[in-house]
Amino acid sequence: MSKKDVKDPRAEDAAPTPATAEDAAAVSPESESEQLRLKLAEKEEEARASQDRFLRERAELENFKKRMQREKVEALRFASEPLIREILPVIDNLERAVQCGEGNGESVIEGVQMVIKALLEVLERHGVKRVEALGQPFDPTHHQALAQVETAEHEPNRVVEQLHTGYLLHDRLLRPALVTVSARKSPDAVETEPKRD
Numbered sequence: 001m002s003k004k005d006v007k008d009p010r011a012e013d014a015a016p017t018p019a020t021a022e023d024a025a026a027v028s029p030e031s032e033s034e035q036l037r038l039k040l041a042e043k044e045e046e047a048r049a050s051q052d053r054f055l056r057e058r059a060e061l062e063n064f065k066k067r068m069q070r071e072k073v074e075a076l077r078f079a080s081e082p083l084i085r086e087i088l089p090v091i092d093n094l095e096r097a098v099q100c101g102e103g104n105g106e107s108v109i110e111g112v113q114m115v116i117k118a119l120l121e122v123l124e125r126h127g128v129k130r131v132e133a134l135g136q137p138f139d140p141t142h143h144q145a146l147a148q149v150e151t152a153e154h155e156p157n158r159v160v161e162q163l164h165t166g167y168l169l170h171d172r173l174l175r176p177a178l179v180t181v182s183a184r185k186s187p188d189a190v191e192t193e194p195k196r197d
Helices: 009-014 021-027 029-077 081-101 106-125 187-192
Strands: 128-131 143-151 159-164 166-169 172-175 177-184
Touching: 081 106, 081 166, 081 172, 106 128, 143 159
Parallel strands: 143 177
Antiparallel strands: 128 166, 159 177, 166 172
């Protein structure tokens, strides 16, 4: 036997051998590519979630901007509301002065009527409109009933007297019209009325 044929037992111990099948699979190129695919899929999912979150937050920001713009326009449109509320009692007093002055002094009445007309024109230019109620059907969104009167002359639920004029600023009610509303005369009331000769 020559030296070449004799194997050194130490050489066999020094050769690297995989300890387990898992270690062998971990080192294989197929498993590495599979791990990379899994990581890539995970990162793509994270990117999709981030993109979705970004789009939702951007939409919320756009909605917020639009809402703030609407509120700003609304605030500007109704900025004069407190001033107008304070002016309305002045108009009421002028109208009462005209009613009381009728028959006493035509020139005073004409002067007050001119002031009322001018003041109403100014208010109209700023979006104020009167709520005409007399003779109209009762509308709880624009009228406030102070009394109900039984009458056969008017249809039920009609405004028969207007005590205060109501006003709108653009489409918002500033003050309802204070009114008296008609009611159907009850049959008992008709029968109990004394007969006149």
